[in-house]
Amino acid sequence: MHGVSDVLKLEGVTHAFGAARVLDSVNIDAKAGELLCLLGPSGCGKTTALRLAAGIEELQQGRISLGGQVVAAAGLHVPPERRNVGMVFQDYALFPHLNVLRNVQFGLAETDAATRRKRAFEVLEQVGMGDYAESYPHMLSGGQQQRVALARALAPKPRVLLLDEPFSGLDSNLRAHIRDETLHVVKDSGTTTLIVTHDPEEAMYMADRIVVMNAGRVEQIGLPDELYCQPANAFVTTFFSSINRFEGTVRGQAVASPFGPIAAPKLADGTRAEVLMRPEALRVTAMPADGRLADGTARILVLDARMLRRASFLHLSLGEFEGVHLHFHSRVPGRFMPRIGDHVAVTLDRAQTFVFPLAGQKA
Amino acid sequence: MSSPSLTEPAATPAFRAFRRFSGWTAFTFVTAALIALPIVVVLAYVFVPSGGIWQHLASTVLPGYIATSLWLMIGVGIGATTIGVGTAWLVTLCHFPGRRLFEWALLLPMAIPAYVIAYTYTGLLDFAGPVQTLLREVTGWSHGDYWYPDIRSLPGAIVMLTLVLYPYVYLLSRAAFLEQSVCVLEVSRTLGCGPWRCFTSVALPLARPAIATGVTLVLMETLNDFGTVQYFGVSSFTAGIYRTWMGMGEPAAAAQLAAVLTLFIGALVIVERLSRGRGRTTHTTSKYRELPRYHLHGVHAVLGLLAAALPVLIGFVVPAGALFTWALRTGPRIIDQRFYAEAINTFILASIAAVLAVAVATAMAYGLRLRRSRATTYAARVASMGYGVPGAVIAVGVLIPLAAMDGWINDFTDAHFGVRIGLVLSGTIVAVLFAYMVRFLAISFNAIESSLGKITIHMDDAARTLGHKPLATLLRIHLPITKGSLLTAAILVFVDVMKELPATLLLRPFNFDTLAIRAYQLASDERLADAAPPSLAIVLVGIIPVVMLSIAIAKSRPGHEATEQERIARSVADKTAMERA
Numbered sequence: 026m027h028g029v030s031d032v033l034k035l036e037g038v039t040h041a042f043g044a045a046r047v048l049d050s051v052n053i054d055a056k057a058g059e060l061l062c063l064l065g066p067s068g069c070g071k072t073t074a075l076r077l078a079a080g081i082e083e084l085q086q087g088r089i090s091l092g093g094q095v096v097a098a099a100g101l102h103v104p105p106e107r108r109n110v111g112m113v114f115q116d117y118a119l120f121p122h123l124n125v126l127r128n129v130q131f132g133l134a135e136t137d138a139a140t141r142r143k144r145a146f147e148v149l150e151q152v153g154m155g156d157y158a159e160s161y162p163h164m165l166s167g168g169q170q171q172r173v174a175l176a177r178a179l180a181p182k183p184r185v186l187l188l189d190e191p192f193s194g195l196d197s198n199l200r201a202h203i204r205d206e207t208l209h210v211v212k213d214s215g216t217t218t219l220i221v222t223h224d225p226e227e228a229m230y231m232a233d234r235i236v237v238m239n240a241g242r243v244e245q246i247g248l249p250d251e252l253y254c255q256p257a258n259a260f261v262t263t264f265f266s267s268i269n270r271f272e273g274t275v276r277g278q279a280v281a282s283p284f285g286p287i288a289a290p291k292l293a294d295g296t297r298a299e300v301l302m303r304p305e306a307l308r309v310t311a312m313p314a315d316g317r318l319a320d321g322t323a324r325i326l327v328l329d330a331r332m333l334r335r336a337s338f339l340h341l342s343l344g345e346f347e348g349v350h351l352h353f354h355s356r357v358p359g360r361f362m363p364r365i366g367d368h369v370a371v372t373l374d375r376a377q378t379f380v381f382p383l384a385g386q387k388a
Numbered sequence: 389m390s391s392p393s394l395t396e397p398a399a400t401p402a403f404r405a406f407r408r409f410s411g412w413t414a415f416t417f418v419t420a421a422l423i424a425l426p427i428v429v430v431l432a433y434v435f436v437p438s439g440g441i442w443q444h445l446a447s448t449v450l451p452g453y454i455a456t457s458l459w460l461m462i463g464v465g466i467g468a469t470t471i472g473v474g475t476a477w478l479v480t481l482c483h484f485p486g487r488r489l490f491e492w493a494l495l496l497p498m499a500i501p502a503y504v505i506a507y508t509y510t511g512l513l514d515f516a517g518p519v520q521t522l523l524r525e526v527t528g529w530s531h532g533d534y535w536y537p538d539i540r541s542l543p544g545a546i547v548m549l550t551l552v553l554y555p556y557v558y559l560l561s562r563a564a565f566l567e568q569s570v571c572v573l574e575v576s577r578t579l580g581c582g583p584w585r586c587f588t589s590v591a592l593p594l595a596r597p598a599i600a601t602g603v604t605l606v607l608m609e610t611l612n613d614f615g616t617v618q619y620f621g622v623s624s625f626t627a628g629i630y631r632t633w634m635g636m637g638e639p640a641a642a643a644q645l646a647a648v649l650t651l652f653i654g655a656l657v658i659v660e661r662l663s664r665g666r667g668r669t670t671h672t673t674s675k676y677r678e679l680p681r682y683h684l685h686g687v688h689a690v691l692g693l694l695a696a697a698l699p700v701l702i703g704f705v706v707p708a709g710a711l712f713t714w715a716l717r718t719g720p721r722i723i724d725q726r727f728y729a730e731a732i733n734t735f736i737l738a739s740i741a742a743v744l745a746v747a748v749a750t751a752m753a754y755g756l757r758l759r760r761s762r763a764t765t766y767a768a769r770v771a772s773m774g775y776g777v778p779g780a781v782i783a784v785g786v787l788i789p790l791a792a793m794d795g796w797i798n799d800f801t802d803a804h805f806g807v808r809i810g811l812v813l814s815g816t817i818v819a820v821l822f823a824y825m826v827r828f829l830a831i832s833f834n835a836i837e838s839s840l841g842k843i844t845i846h847m848d849d850a851a852r853t854l855g856h857k858p859l860a861t862l863l864r865i866h867l868p869i870t871k872g873s874l875l876t877a878a879i880l881v882f883v884d885v886m887k888e889l890p891a892t893l894l895l896r897p898f899n900f901d902t903l904a905i906r907a908y909q910l911a912s913d914e915r916l917a918d919a920a921p922p923s924l925a926i927v928l929v930g931i932i933p934v935v936m937l938s939i940a941i942a943k944s945r946p947g948h949e950a951t952e953q954e955r956i957a958r959s960v961a962d963k964t965a966m967e968r969a
Contacts, residue, residue, distance in 0.1 A: 081849045105852035112853040118846035122868045131864075132854030181855065 031090075032057050032217040033078060033185045038087035040073055040241075047073050049241040051087075055185070060211060060218045062228040065238035066264070071221045074238075075187050078219065079112050080105035092184050111178030111216070115190040117170045119162035125149070125173050126158040132181040148176040151210055168199050175207060179214055186211060186218040192227065204230060225265045229253070237261050259381045262301045269302040269353040271346065272383065280380055283343050283351070284373040285321045289380040297383045306377035307355035309339060310370045311363065318370055325371045328352070330362045337361040341371065412755030412858065413764055419752055420767035423774055423826050426785025430650055433643035441641040449628060453645070457624045457652070459542060460549070460617070461607050467550030468606045471699050472557025473599055477587055480565040483681040484692035491562075492938030494696065497703030498555040499930035501887040503615020504907065504923040506548045508707040510619070511714070511916035513539045540620040548616050551703040553609050557602035559937070564598035565591055596663075604660040611653060612778040614890035619911060625649040626780040626890060633894070639788060646781040653776050708927060714920035722921045727906070731925065734902040737817070737892075738885040741824040742832075742878040748825065749832035749877065753840050754862050757848070768837075772830035779827055779891035786823045787895060790814040816897050823891040828884050832877040839873035840866060876936065883933050887926055 031054035040048040047070040055061040063071040076082040077097070078089060084097035091110070096103040111132075120128050129145040149155045152172040162170055171191060178186055191207065192200045208231050211218050222228050228235050229249040237244045237252060237260075245257040256262040263270075271282070275296040279286035282300060292298055309325075318324060328340040336356045343351035355371070363369050478484075479491045497505075513519050520536060523529070538544065576590045592599075614626040621627075625645060633642035684692045752771060756764055774782060790813040798808045813819055843866060851861040867874070889904050896905065903922040910919035 076849075079849070079853050081852065104857070105849070106855045106857050108853070109855070110853050112850065114846040114850060116844060116846055118844060118850040120847065120850075120865055120869075131851070131856075134855060177850075177854070187853075 031055060032059075032092055033061075033219065034088075034090045035074060035078065036088045036090075038074065038077060038084065038089065040070070040077065040082070040085050047241050048077075051238075051241070051243055053236055053243065053246075055217050055219055057217055058215050060208075060220065060231060060233045062232035062235045063219065063221045063238060064225060064228040064232075064235050064264070065223065065244075067223055068240075069238040070241040071223075071238050072189055075112075075189055075219060075221050078185065079110050079187055080108045109181065109184050111181065111183035111186045113171075113174045113178050113186070113188045113191045115193055117162075117174040117194070119170055119173055119177070121162055123161075124158065125154065125160050125162070125165070128162070128173060129177045129180050131177065134181065144180055145176075148180045149173075151179070151213070152176045152206070167195050168203050171195065171203055172206070175210060179210070179216065183216060186214075186216045188218065188220040190221055190223070192222075192224075207231075229265075237264060239264075254376070256379060259299060259301060259379075259384075262379050262381075266303050267354065269304065269307065270299055271349065271351055272297060272299050273347065274298070275380075281347070282373070283323045283325075283346055284371070287373070287375065287378055287380060292380065292382055298380050299383055301379045301381070302353070302373065303377045304338075304354045304356040305358075306374040307341070307353060308372045308374055309341075309355050309357050309361065309363075310372075312368055312370050319372075322370050322372045324368050327363045327365055327367050327369055329365055332360060332362065335359075339363070339369075341369075410755075410759060412751065412758050416752050416755045416764050416767050416771075419748055419829075420771040422822075423771040423829060425789060426782050426823070426826055427650065427774065427777055428785075429788050430643050430646045430781055430785040433640060434647045436640060436644075441636075441638050442644055445632065445641055445645070449623065450645075450648070452623050453625050453628045454648075456542065456617075456622060457611060457649075460546060460610055460622070460624055463543070463546030464549045464553060464610045465603055465607055467546060468554040468557050469599065469603055471550065471554040472559075472602060472606075473561045473592070473595075475554075475696055475699060476558045476562035476565060477591065478692055478696055480562055481587075481591070481681055482684050482692055484684040484689045484696075486693055486696070490696040490700065492934075493700045493704075494558050495555045495934050495937055496700060496931070497552045499934045500552050500704065500707060500927050501615065501889070501904070501930070502549050502552050502609075502613050503619060503889060503904075503911075504711070504926060505552050505703070505707050506545070506616040506619055507907065507911040507916050507919050507923065508710050509544075509548060510539055510911075512706070512710055542620075542622050545613075545616050545620045545622045548620075549610050549613060551699070553606045554699060554703070556605045556609070557599060560598040560602035560605075561595050564595035600660055600663045604656060607656055608653060608776050611649065611656075612780075612890075614778070614780055614893075615908060625652070626778055629780045629784065630890065630894070633784065639784065643784050643788060646778075646784045649781055650777060653778075657776060708924075711920045711924045711927065714917040715924045718918045719921050722910075722918050727921065730901045730903050730906050730922070733900060734886055734904070737820065737824075737902060738882045740817075741821055741828065741885045742882040744821065745825060745829055745832040745881040746836070746874055746878045749829060749836045750862075750867075750874065752833060753837040754858075754866065756837070757840055757845075758858055768833070772833055774826035775828070775830035777827065779823070779888055780894065782823045782826050783891040783894035786819055786826065786891075787814055790819050790822070814895075817900070819895045820892060820897075823895055824881075824885050824888070827888070827891065828881045831880050831884065835873055835877040835880065836870065839870045843869055879936070880933055883930055886929055 033053075033055040035051055035053040038048050038051045038053075039046070047068075049070075051070070051074060053061070053063070053074065063074060065071050073082060077084055078091075080096065080103060083102050087098075088095060089097040091108060095101060096108055120131065123131065126142070126145055126149070129149055130141050133141040133144055135141050135144070146155060146158065149158060152175055154169060154172050154176060157165065157169065157173070162173070165173065171194070175188075175191075178188075188207075192204055195203055204227060220228075220231055222231075229252075232249055234246060235249055235252055236246045239260050245252060245261045247255075252261060253265050256265070262268060273280040273282070275289050275292040275294055275298050277286075277294065278290050278292065279288050280298050280300055281287075287300055289296075289298060312324065323343070326342045326344070328342050330340075331338045333356075336358050337360055339355045339357065339361075341353045341355055343353060345351075475490070475494050479487050479494065511517055515531070523534070523536075527534075576586050581589065611625065613624075614630065616622075617624045617627045618630060625648070629642045629645045629649070632638050632645055752768060756768055794811050794814050797812055798810070802808050847865055847869075848861055851865050852858075856864065886902075887904060889908060892902055893905060893908065896902070901909075903925050907919045907922040907926065910916075910922070
């Protein structure tokens with residue numbers, strides 16, 4: 026049963042709290058050594074999926090297997106203590122009455138104290154906390170507590186490592202640093218890992234593959250760049266960045282736009298569709314001196330321009346288009362600050378523009 | 389998605405089938421059933437015909453019992469509310485010399501059981517006591533020359549109970565005043581409220597639920613009191629139950645009286661619920677700072693000082709001083725082998741009860757944490773309801789089923805082995821401990837449940853995913869973290885058992901006396917000074933929880949982080965068992 030099979034597999038998992046259905050026929054699988062991210066807004070069911078995998082929550086419907094062995098199904102519930110999974114909690118849940126060393130040793134089943142101690146120090150060194158073995162949790166900073174929590178979860182060499190929003194308790198400066206550290210520790214350990222997060226950048230930074238979830242369903246599973254560049258639907262598109270949006274009707278397999286027709290090859294004529302453009306899809310340049318614009322380039326009014334760290338952020342008014350006033354945002358790398366009230370030349374990067382049928386219409 | 393483990397998932401039928409009935413859940417249900425047993429037995433006697441006895445009681449003494457108990461409740465309720473709320477407001481929001489001292493000293497009367505203060509004041513105020521003797525010496529009057537109020541009367545009992553019970557109201561209303569946001573009070577001051585209007589139109593309405601809870605506790609303790617009313621010859625329910633059982637030898641009629649009393653208490657709880665009303669008293673802001681105090685000067689300061697000092701003086705200093713003086717005199721004679729034996733009995737009984745109460749409560753609270761459903765929550769509530777039921781009622785409810793079981797056991801051994809093994813359950817320490825569990829389990833359960841509630845459920849999840857079973861998780865995580873609260877719970881039960889009189893008196897094995905029983909017996913024989921050493925011992929131990937509370941109060945300044953001491957304070961305040969239940 027072992028081998029190439031998935032290390033963690035959720036099949037047809039459906040779960041409800043009272044009348045509220047939080048998971049709806051969810052299928053997720055993680056391959057050996059893979060780092061999988063469950064990404065979605067709060068309330069999408071991602072944490073419940075994680076808790077079901079750990080066995081903390083009892084499965085209601087579906088099937089869960091670890092290393093090819095079914096651990097939860099109809100009539101079967103392997104309790105968390107016999108699943109050999111490691112878990113890192115949002116609040117770390119370090120045992121306050123035990124020092125760092127004894128926290129890390131807590132999950133070690135070896136009877137020999139010296140072996141336990143050796144293994145505990147091994148993982149503490151891995152996370153760079155070897156010097157804090159005698160400290161108590163309340164003496165540590167948030168980042169240090171997170172490292173100890175990670176060491177504690179990794180110490181028993183779990184089949185799967187589960188991390189529930191592991192960086193959300195850290196301030197933003199520290200977060201990027203700890204995230205990078207955690208990524209290397211987890212990858213070096215070779216442990217199959219499932220991370221729950223609501224932060225798309227965090228998911229893209231960490232994950233081999235991302236599972237995007239919404240309202241209890243899996244919206245799309247794929248590599249980070251697939252999800253960003255080939256989103257399956259409007260939800261996935263808008264979840265990864267702020268977006269410029271307008272609606273139109275498909276005619277001749279395209280939707281008309283101020284930048285000329287946008288191809289929509291899969292949509293039937295007459296379909297109402299929404300066009301989604303990432304801010305960086307609007308390529309902004311200064312108006313040419315002669316004022317002449319190439320095909321597909323639009324002359325657009327600048328409402329405001331601001332410097333946002335590495336990029337310039339423009340508010341653009343496209344005026345009335347098919348009866349709707351369009352106000353778009355564009356992100357231009359570096360400093361590009363046209364005067365307010367000036368016009369700029371804008372072309373559209375079709376690779377970062379997506380057309381989806383409006384909700385309730387077939388593709 | 390937050391805290392899903394606290395809600396009952398709607399499982400599909402196939403899955404519901406395998407939700408195993410865990411041992412923890414079973415334990416909760418069995419405990420609840422056992423605790424409910426005596427109360428159910430008593431209530432069931434409403435339907436048991438007892439021939440003419442009940443008709444006789446109903447037509448003769450019952451109206452008197454009801455009237456007396458109502459008067460007691462009205463008197464003690466008004467007295468304890470006035471003193472409790474008044475002193476709480478005084479020490480929380482006014483500044484006068486000695487305020488800090490009175491903050492905790494006002495709790496001291498709690499250490500004295502009502503029957504002890506009753507014996508003490510009788511000793512001080514009766515004809516041969518120092519007060520009347522002094523009066524006669526000064527005036528030259530002799531017996532019959534003057535009118536003197538009889539302490540052994542209904543008003544006397546009201547005063548005695550008020551003196552030792554007002555701290556419940558004080559404690560809860562003080563906490564409520566402290567919890568009120570300083571903003572609310574400051575807003576009312578900027579709107580032109582003087583101290584008096586602030587108190588009556590803002591602070592008091594906001595504190596009303598807490599005050600109501602405190603008064604309910606006071607009234608329950610009033611109905612529970614046996615020693616005072618029995619000694620004063622005041623015919624309230626508990627005295628009547630005792631008389632009907634021990635004097636008339638009619639346990640069935642006693643049980644019926646107990647049932648009426650239990651219904652009384654049920655009504656009390658319902659009234660308290662209703663009195664909370666619909667108005668929201670949750671605090672709209674959470675800004676806490678040191679409260680701005682009204683500075684009292686001159687005459688006002690003296691009056692404030694007096695108002696705070698009087699309850700402490702009359703409720704603690706005078707009786708404790710009298711006990712101490714008498715104990716010095718009678719101690720050498722009273723403190724003998726027998727006294728030590730009684731002290732040891734008391735210690736053993738209270739220790740076993742405390743350990744048992746904490747162990748059972750821990751298992752129940754943890755079982756509830758593992759799997760909370762409507763049924764288990766309800767079972768826990770049932771298991772906590774004994775706290776509202778008077779010891780005399782519980783004693784009746786415990787003895788009847790245990791005696792029946794002893795009968796069956798003896799019939800069984802007689803039939804199979806030809807021997808009757810005698811009383812195994814009733815008339816042994818088992819019956820006494822059972823009654824203590826029924827009455828005091830709620831104290832330990834509430835303290836332990838609230839302290840477990842402060843441990844994030846992620847601790848459990850972490851321990852479980854790290855390979856530990858529920859029991860190992862409890863032993864290695866929860867017990868070490870909550871050991872302070874467990875000890876507090878044990879101390880509270882210990883002290884309450886030590887003070888307990890009616891259930892012990894009715895259920896104790898033959899010739900098995902405790903300090904409380906000894907004090908009761910000596911007082912009954914009018915040897916009030918001789919009753920001082922055992923009484924003083926009870927008071928001294930009773931001071932322990934008061935000291936713990938005092939420390940907590942001294943440290944619980946608004947705006948401070950919750951400390952271990954505050955947790956103690958809360959668990960002591962969690963004697964408000966019924967409030968939860």
